[in-house]
Amino acid sequence: MHIPQGMAYALLAEVPPIVGLYMAFFPTLIYVLFGTSPHISMGTFAVVCLMAGKVVLQHAHHPDLLNVTNATLTTPPPPLGEGEYTPIQVVSVVCLVVGLFQMAMWVLRLGAVSTLLSEPLVSGFTTAASFHVLASQLKDLFGVRIRKLSGNYKVIYTVIEVVKNLPYLNWAAFTISAIACLVIALNNELLKPWVSKRSKIPVPIELIAIVTGTLVSRFWGLKEQFGVALVGHIPTGLPVPSVPPLELMPAVALDAGTITVVSYTISMSMALIFAAKEKYEVDANQELLALGSSNVFASFFGCAPFCASLSRSYIQYQAGSKTPLTTVISALLVLSVLLWLGPFFTLLPRCVLAAIIVVSLKGMFVQVKELGKFWKLSKLDALVWIVTFVITCFVSIDIGLGAGLLASVGSLFCRSQAPYTCLLGRVADTDLYLDCKRYRAAEEIPGIKIFHYCGGLNFASKNLFRATLFRKVGYMKPTAGEERRDEDNNVTKADYEWDPTIHTRVKCVIIDATALSYVDAPGIKTLVAVQRELAASHITVLLAGANGPMLEMIARYNSLEADRLQLDVFPTVHDAVVYHRIMSKKAEVAVTVDA
Template sequence: GTVSCPFSCPQPGLQFTVLSLELPVGESSPAPRAISWIWKCLAPAAGEEPQTMDHAEENEIPVATQRYYVERPIFSHPVLQERLHVKDKVSDSIGDKLKQAFTCTPKKIRNIIYMFLPITKWLPAYKFKEYVLGDLVSGISTGVLQLPQGLAFAMLAAVPPVFGLYSSFYPVIMYCFFGTSRHISIGPFAVISLMIGGVAVRLVPDDIVIPGGVNATNGTEARDALRVKVAMSVTLLSGIIQFCLGVCRFGFVAIYLTEPLVRGFTTAAAVHVFTSMLKYLFGVKTKRYSGIFSVVYSTVAVLQNVKNLNVCSLGVGLMVFGLLLGGKEFNERFKEKLPAPIPLEFFAVVMGTGISAGFNLQESYSVDVVGTLPLGLLPPANPDTSLFHLVYVDAIAIAIVGFSVTISMAKTLANKHGYQVDGNQELIALGICNSIGSLFQTFSISCSLSRSLVQEGTGGKTQLAGCLASLMILLVILATGFLFESLPQVCSVGLAVLSAIVIVNLKGMFMQFSDLPFFWRTSKIELTIWLTTFVSSLFLGPSYKVLGQLPDTDVYIDIDAFEEVKEIPGIKIFQINAPIYYANSDLYSNALKRKTGVNPALIMGARRKAMRKYAKEVGNANVANATVVKVRFMPQGETVHTVILDFTQVNFIDSVGVKTLAGIVKEYGDVELLFHSIHDAVLGSQVREAMAERETSAPTPQDDMEPNATPTTPEA
């Protein structure tokens, strides 16, 4: 056999290293005899007499031995410094560096084009005979998976399903030109869609006050239109952030997004997605929850309404769930033998559509359906930039999470296939996809893990496979209305089917719970990071209250606490039980709009749109009296005329909080704003500010107001 054994000599200045010795010994010789042969060969070189092996057997065959003798001095770092000479480093002068930086050569221009437009590098080198078949099969397989996922993830983003198809088309085409990864699939992703939906529902809740005096159907359409506007705004801003980070070479930020942090966050997001899909699977009506323990509240709300579940929706959803789960296990087990994974999601949509149309589930069993998909593409539209100050925190989070997911999958597939991806260029590519895509009514996109594995596993070689998948989506967008014009029910896919598709696609994220034993064995610190991120993302969030009156009393408490508590018509009382300072001032402003349902930016935008429409109708672009238009487009039902900010429990406010309140007063200029039960500390700061202003300006009637008087207008 061959024995490897290090050997050291005790004599100073000498070292021996035995790499291997081939020792022909008997079949029954144990390992210690091989070691004895090594010692017999090397002991003379060490100045020692070899010992005879008393246990040698007759069947052992002695062979010629080879002796190793190595002698060299022992070096230390000071000795090396004395014997060796440090190489002089000659650096160019600043002038030479500037000259080199601003010198324009054909090679430098070509490299810049290759860097900014990677398609110009790999497309001319495209090996048609080797790549075309793999890209063709991969594109078709990815396309049939992208269709149902686009519809389903639009539900998470709180926008109509057709916008999921738009988000599956435009960004994919643009990434083909600007992306450096050859295998990832760009488009809607569950976690990013959930984050978009959180912003949209927060700013445009179900019970928002929408100008227009419309019925329930038109009110839902108006609400969805506002949510699309919010999604476009946050998508544009996140795209701008990603593009600027890429231009500034901030691709290295992915280093600081450690794997435990990202995986803990995405696992918690998967739980959020799962709980948000339960109500569609069971066919029950519940409101969306946000804030602390929103996952628990959502789950409890579904369980409390189980008695009202739609048996038909649950049956269809569970049937599709079982089909997808079993089919994915089949694909995984036989992936080496299958030419391409079976497109189970596509078959589920076709089956759900057929069942919904054939048995008329919407009318017979009150099954919620997606509805008819509109025909054709929408013209470009400018996102509402006035919403940026409301969504910039969410846009930063979406930009970072989207990039981290994309670069991690891109690096994984690049290492597998032996090429490099550029993190800075990936930021630029995502920024272009999101910012330009927002002009065409798309919401934020990222790399889809499941579709990327399908695109790579079915033989995809380049992003031409992604382009082919997007062309299949374009075919659906352009042909759906024509094909199903006479059967509008056929293109109505049950929401239970889409919820089952979303839940099954979360399987990979739920498998990340297996990280816990691994981190327990390897690093307790990373385990703590994983658990902290998971728990904080899952349960924590800001908590605010809208107060109502306890009948026949002057007691005002949380309207969600007791059934007897009723709101005063036309008045919203908003309370925070914490200081307003730099850390939570933005959260306070956003929560005010979300909880009261009155968002001045959205209302003014809708009002301006209504004014333009009215001016067009009367044929006069200059409407002399805007009040007429304002009254014309006010809701027919209850309106909110007063918002009261309850500062009873506010004991501190800093300069950032003051600026936030000033911004709120400015935004709610058309709404009567009251400050109710102001705390002494806040009141004292207002009095001091008023006295300072009085010293620098002439007195006015407003300056003589008593300090304890309650202001009743925004100007007060």
């Protein structure tokens, strides 16, 4: 699969097909030395190649080399002017910058950066990117020529251009595309499942397709008789290493940063999937070193940034891959093509490669179904998916990824502004305290309000914490008028006023901090303010279940601030309840003695 997919995906990067074979050889040998996953198949990947191709279109200048449809040049192309670069030069400097970014992340121990890309974001992003890939192949599927497009709204403009040129449809190319798509799809849907039950080695349908397409083109003269675009000249041997144009690095740095995050996240996701199945560990930071060193090395041979392939990795795993030796053998087979068999594919119709790309996108297209799952689980996750998909698909890849990141951060902020809070009641004859609204056996203790807060208490949530606590314990009551309540019958929207008679009903407020994950200095200041306001109404405030880091933060705060937090702290809610009862009885006895 390295051969057909490498040649096909190289076209997405706007470079000759031979570059895809280079990517299956040079970087993979370095990855074997440093990588920690023996199961993933490294090389070309549609989304990453498409993102690299966007940079090529922006910075490459040679028209003949950009338009690889006419790759069969009979005369050498004219020399480049000063400040002009070929597509291979541009893609190699992108590969270099991506590698340097990944190695810098390894030095800084930033392996956890992949967690910034949530599952809804990755799903929406890759699904939308698949539409970019499909749009880029329409011209070859229909055998039409369209002008080069760049900038935003590329999918929309590409479809418009293809529709405009449909009167000039090349029926031979369209027929070959339809047959190739049909055969590959039938193999994947019908023959492949049947073969997988009887053999670990799948039918190499993509390789069969390009060999058959090449033979048909050779004996039927598809270019001469029907004007079908061919792959063109494929050089033999290995490329001479050369230094990428370093002066172009600042211009491609922003796009390279996006490619860095996407390629690392996809590769790590695949590595973790197989690590979980085979029960071994994958070092996230070591993977950064492996990817970075591989990309830096490959950049000197005109390669694009490489990444793990979902389809090839699954096939490699199902075939019984156990060690990195599988990757070495695969690279040696690709080397045989580079040294001897490359010219055989010179007459390969480009529409066959386009068909291979389009059919391989099925897995990403069906990810649209995941939107329904996200919608049922969390409306915020579904919103992240929709924002990422719409902007990536209809605007541009890099803007869509940025919008997805902002949407993910926004969803986290929204969740922090809607924490789970409740009043706890005691289950009779036990020391269990549960949500009174959810458990009928839990009954509130007269005179005691136990406030349970789940989340972080920080600068962003301090005001929400204070207002919610006062509403729950009854210190603030809704004024007469329209109220809105949630499924737990809690008031969610109303105008509130202070209740000066609260001390007649509530004697103690216990803050259950067992689910309070984090507190910062503004959060502690809020606790100080809450305690003072309740103490002014003769209400005792106790803290229960605070974890070690929270207690340490309180101690540090008290050592630095004159306005100290002075709360009695108890390991459990029950201990706080018992303590309050004991102190209340002592106070009653003292009052009786005085009387």
